[in-house]
Amino acid sequence: MKNQNRLLGLAVLILVVSHAASAQTPGSVGKDPRPKPVLIAPDLIPDGVGYKGTGLYEGKIELVVSNVGQKASVKSLVRILITMPGKTESTGWSRDVRALKPGESLRIPVSTGKQLNLAKYCMIVDALNQNKESGEKNNERCGEFPGKP
Numbered sequence: 001m002k003n004q005n006r007l008l009g010l011a012v013l014i015l016v017v018s019h020a021a022s023a024q025t026p027g028s029v030g031k032d033p034r035p036k037p038v039l040i041a042p043d044l045i046p047d048g049v050g051y052k053g054t055g056l057y058e059g060k061i062e063l064v065v066s067n068v069g070q071k072a073s074v075k076s077l078v079r080i081l082i083t084m085p086g087k088t089e090s091t092g093w094s095r096d097v098r099a100l101k102p103g104e105s106l107r108i109p110v111s112t113g114k115q116l117n118l119a120k121y122c123m124i125v126d127a128l129n130q131n132k133e134s135g136e137k138n139n140e141r142c143g144e145f146p147g148k149p
Contacts, residue, residue, distance in 0.1 A: 042071050043133045044073055046064070046125050047105060059113050066103075076127070
């Protein structure tokens with residue numbers, strides 16, 4: 001009986017080991033143990049929407065676009081959509097963004113001609129998808145400007 005139990009235990013061990021080894025062979029179903037290649041690409045992000053002094057009340061803002069990727073970007077387009085307080089329709093402004101090196105930022109002045117206190121905004125970088133980016137889900141930044149009515 002002891003020999004039968006040992007033989008059965010040995011058979012189960014061989015089966016488990018052979019199954020584990022076959023699961024790691026190429027073409028097997030399951031997780032691929034090889035590391036995935038990292039996409040070396042630009043990654044443009046909306047790094048800020050700001051104003052200086054009374055600029056907000058004069059409709060003068062500044063858009064900051066940064067390349068946080070590992071490769072230079074190509075020329076692209078940044079767009080800002082602004083919805084005034086109490087309104088549902090947005091007005092948009094677009095500006096060209098020159099090619100940016102990795103780690104480089106660019107400040108882009110925009111003059112809307114409208115008082116922007118309490119207005120809502122959405123800034124979209126690479127608005128026409130001109131860059132194949134390592135991160136495509138971080139191209140939009142939305143918020144509301146401060147101020148008093």
